[in-house]
Amino acid sequence: MIEKYRQCDTTIVEMVDRVSEIERRLAEQEPVSENGNGLRNQINTVKAIKDELDEMFRPLGTCLDAVRQVVNQGGDVLSREELASLDQAATSLKQRYDHCVVQADTTHRRLTTAMEEFSKYEKEIALFETWLKQANKTLVEKERLCSDLNKIKNHEQGCRDFLGDVIAHQADLRFITMATQKFLDESSLYLRTVNNFRTTLPERYPLLQADPDSMVRDAADEVSAEFKGLLARANKLVDKATSVGNKQRDYTEAIEKASRWLKDTEVKVTRILQEPVGAEPKIVQDQLDKAKVINNDVVAQSRLFDNCRATATSLLRALEGELTPHEQADIEQPPEELAERYAELAERLGHRCQELDTALVQCQGVQEGLDSLMNWLNNIDLQLK
Numbered sequence: 001m002i003e004k005y006r007q008c009d010t011t012i013v014e015m016v017d018r019v020s021e022i023e024r025r026l027a028e029q030e031p032v033s034e035n036g037n038g039l040r041n042q043i044n045t046v047k048a049i050k051d052e053l054d055e056m057f058r059p060l061g062t063c064l065d066a067v068r069q070v071v072n073q074g075g076d077v078l079s080r081e082e083l084a085s086l087d088q089a090a091t092s093l094k095q096r097y098d099h100c101v102v103q104a105d106t107t108h109r110r111l112t113t114a115m116e117e118f119s120k121y122e123k124e125i126a127l128f129e130t131w132l133k134q135a136n137k138t139l140v141e142k143e144r145l146c147s148d149l150n151k152i153k154n155h156e157q158g159c160r161d162f163l164g165d166v167i168a169h170q171a172d173l174r175f176i177t178m179a180t181q182k183f184l185d186e187s188s189l190y191l192r193t194v195n196n197f198r199t200t201l202p203e204r205y206p207l208l209q210a211d212p213d214s215m216v217r218d219a220a221d222e223v224s225a226e227f228k229g230l231l232a233r234a235n236k237l238v239d240k241a242t243s244v245g246n247k248q249r250d251y252t253e254a255i256e257k258a259s260r261w262l263k264d265t266e267v268k269v270t271r272i273l274q275e276p277v278g279a280e281p282k283i284v285q286d287q288l289d290k291a292k293v294i295n296n297d298v299v300a301q302s303r304l305f306d307n308c309r310a311t312a313t314s315l316l317r318a319l320e321g322e323l324t325p326h327e328q329a330d331i332e333q334p335p336e337e338l339a340e341r342y343a344e345l346a347e348r349l350g351h352r353c354q355e356l357d358t359a360l361v362q363c364q365g366v367q368e369g370l371d372s373l374m375n376w377l378n379n380i381d382l383q384l385k
Helices: 002-027 036-076 080-145 152-168 170-200 215-274 281-300 302-318 325-384
Strands: none
Touching: 002 036, 002 080, 002 170, 036 080, 080 152, 080 170, 080 215, 152 170, 152 215, 170 215, 215 281, 215 302, 215 325, 281 302, 281 325, 302 325
């Protein structure tokens, strides 16, 4: 029995040394790594501790059974103090072993959960960053196309579709934010578990502190800020595309309306200019009346050409800094050409009205002279009779 007592005592000492080493290894676990390989290494380290504890389970049970046998049957050859000391040592060993098992299981579970959340985060942020990179390229291209007036009509809808796609990806960003927070929460719980264990050991390890500069949080904040910038630019793009599209339509409609009116009026004016001046006052009066009607319309429609210039100025202002000198001239030139044709038309018609007015006065003077002469001749004829 004494030999059995010595074997139990030796086994307990050896196992206490092993448990002390395991306690040290569990206490020296670092905060959760924010690197996939580093986190996997942490999990493997704790898993190895768990496996070692599992290997100790059966030998420990055998040792405890032997201790119970010695305590129960060794009273005849061993002192009460020796038996009490052996029993206390066995009980302490069992408690420390159980404490290590719970700690190893808890830390392994925390690390595994953190790894799951980190994997979700890593996958989602990689996909989001790929989309974000492509979206920024698309945005730059669409911003450039805003100055292409030949494509602006179709470009407007494309910009709205792009904005819709950006808005839809807000859900992905929220998922990344959630995965980030869950990972950080699990990391915090893990660190608390390690610190609680450290404070229970005789060595009284100091508390571990989490790194305030979290790469995971920083990366999530970075893509969030980049997304917000992209969303703001996408909204601005739609506003600009709509504005440029509206101004381009206003400009085109103004040019077309002025051109149609000018073309029709030029035909009418040409007809008036080519018509010979009448020889009789009534004919001249009719010609003058027709010319004045058209002239009044010409004066009234000057606003068409003012509108052409105004819409051109508005369009150029919307595209300021984005047009080449040639493109700018393409916008400025049509209103000026129409204005020149209008001014020439108004001048020619004005001269024609003056010409007809003068001719009418002259015709009326001749007619009055002829009427006076006829009256005089009639009077002479009456006198001769």
